[in-house]
Amino acid sequence: MSPPPSPPGRRRRRAARVFDAALDDTDLAAARAQLTQGRRQAVRALLARTGDDWDRRGHRVTVLAEEPYCAAWARDWQLTEPDSADAAALLALALVRRCLRGKEDPGRAREACADAAARAPEDPTPWLGLLQLERALGTDFDVVRAFEQVRARHPEHHHAHHLMVARLAERRAAAGPDPLHEVYDFASWAAEQAPADSPVAVLPVVAHAERYRVLAAGGFAPPDPVASGHWSGDRAREALRAAFDWWLEWEHEGHPRRLVDLNYLAHAKVCEGRGAEAAALFQHIGGHPTPAPWSYPDRDPYAAFHTARDRALGVRRPRRAGLTEV
Known part of the structure; x- marks a missing residue:
């Protein structure tokens, strides 16, 4: 026999305990919702609009990469647009997230970050992904190296400084x-x-x-x-x-x-x-x-x-x- 349903008030209370990494970025939340349905056009447009606002780009790519199937969607996007730096960055950070969940080889995640960095040398976001990975798994040397690469591209990078402090x-x-x-x-x-x-x-x-x-x-x-x-x-x-x-x-x-x-x-x-x-x-x-x-x-x-x-x-x-x- 299945258990009785929870009272409506308790269901609402449980749902309210979810923290939204998108914070108050409504455009990001909307694009993420489209991505969960397998539609990448909204994500493509969002990252194109973000441009070189590096703190915003890092925030948006990091949040999108947390979606469980983001790596598969990013691979499909990269197959369709093999020269897309946005697709490469999203795939790199998605593989980092999978690695941190124990579902991906760290070497593959590092390779994806290096590939994304080579496609857009001025973008600190692939290095931010590498910093997220090394902060959890790497040596102090690896962490400092990744941080310095981020900082060389954006000296005030907010997320990178938080990771380094942690x-x-x-x-x-x-x-x-x-x-x-x-x-x-x-x-x-x-x-x-x-x-x-x-x-x-x-x-x-x-x-x-x-x-x-x-x-x-x-x-x-x-x-x-x-x-x-x-x-x-x-x-x-x-x-x-x-x-x-x-x-x-x-x-x-x-x-x-x-x-x-x-x-x-x-x-x-x-x-x-x-x-x-x-x-x-x-x-x-x-x-x-x-x-x-x-x-x-x-x-x-x-x-x-x-x-x-x-x-x-x-x-x-x-x-x-x-x-x-x-």
Whole structure:
């Protein structure tokens, strides 16, 4: 006998827990929906319109590549248009995603990234794909090499800097807390090198969150980030103040990954105990939470985000029978 269907409210609650990597890029979401139906024309047009907006291109290709059958569709596209740099980049990042799921040989993914890079030497996106792969599987040398190739083509590449910070934060994990850890220096250096209006300015906040992830996973910090005290030191307070001031001045409504930064900044403000500033950030995040850093170190990111947001905004959710309040 099959189990009875879930109550409608519970089905809606479960569906709402899905995080959308497209964030608020409605054109990307529409093209992805077409791709899931085996239609690539919308993706072809989307990437053509994106042009050399490298942060947006990297974001869009990465999100499209996450679709389970993207590699097969990209191969078909490449057979139809063998000279298409867009098809080659999409195939490369799709093979990287398959490799990270354990369904593809790393060598084939690396070859696809090299092929895509050769077709469009100015495009950092194939190197971003390689950086995603090496961040998970490669040596420090491989990671740095891929990052430098991205940065040579786009010095402020947002996603690449986040990947580099995440990898650096994991170095010497067994040594425990270190206020002089290299990830902090790297993030500060990158922020100082970037133009004043660059979202790389938020990178020191990202470095603190990634370092907390590593310390908490190793048992060197409490599993509750708010109670950890990790955001209470002088370095953390200075980084948070500078990043929040940058957001007030520049904001960057049009940046494709700005919501990633806002989630890191809101999380940090919650951990710092600055509820009013966190509330302002939650208002701008709206319905676009990201799994990181709300999942750190091993939390339910949906529950952590909504609990923090409701507390900052003064929202009280009524308890309902059969549902867990979050």
